[in-house]
């Protein structure tokens with residue numbers, strides 16, 4: 001695995017790959033890799049000739065300096081995992097080079113950042129869109145892979161790619177979960193034993209609502225009540241939002257359908273976790289399970305993050 005820090009060298013590498021007629025896949029990450037990232041890398045490996053993974057803890061997407069300072073980092077373990085996944089290039093640009101001292105350009109995808117996590121994290125999605133646009137320009141991928149766990153981020157990036165005509169395809173990869181349903185996240189490492197024990201209730205709440213939807217309930221308020229009832233038993237889980245939104249506009253809906261997504265953000269102590277279930281995916285999983293004559297696995301590892 002080649003390690004590139006220099007932006008001009010990265011751009012040159014991307015040019016050579018494309019000139020050679022090969023398909024270049026990019027998996028952008030902030031490091032501290034877990035199974036969810038590995039799923040992105042495997043998908044990229046399956047669909048692309050050349051795979052680039054970037055590790056860049058992007059300062060502009062943290063609205064809390066403490067969160068940035070404490071973001072977990074383990075570059076050696078990350079490099080070993082990437083090599084195991086047969087990544088061709090690890091791209092690790094320096095923050096001082098990604099952002100010139102007088103950098104003054106921000107990419108802002110209006111509207112989509114105003115709901116769900118937006119109000120609680122002012123500026124976060126502008127920081128994400130700006131760095132992802134910069135990474136696209138630095139690497140020049142044909143395909144870029146993002147997890148559906150950060151559903152709002154994924155939609156914002158899709159919209160940015162469409163609106164700014166980036167010549168690439170964004171691939172969303174399904175959530176990867178622990179056996180007890182907790183969505184994988186680098187932040188899980190910061191949970192205490194007790195917080196880790198109760199954290200799966202977040203997914204159980206979403207699952208209860210998704211189940212109720214698949215059983216025929218479409219009233220969004222009733223579905224939210226079903227989800228919140230599960231969380232009520234765990235006062236240590238402070239819900240920031242729990243909403244059913246349209247999967248494209250990310251605006252709340254009154255009546256759920258297969259284009260809806262139920263999304264939650266909650267804090268356990270100082271650790272903020274997010275999760276979601278895409279109703280169309282839940283239906284496909286239930287139908288697939290029925291065909292196999294089995295119960296739909298709530299903990300199923302998505303195959304498509």
Ligand code: PAF
Nearest residue numbers: 028029030058128131150
């Ligand atoms: O999802 C992440 O890890 C980050 O938001 C991303 C997309 C790498 C941009 O910094």
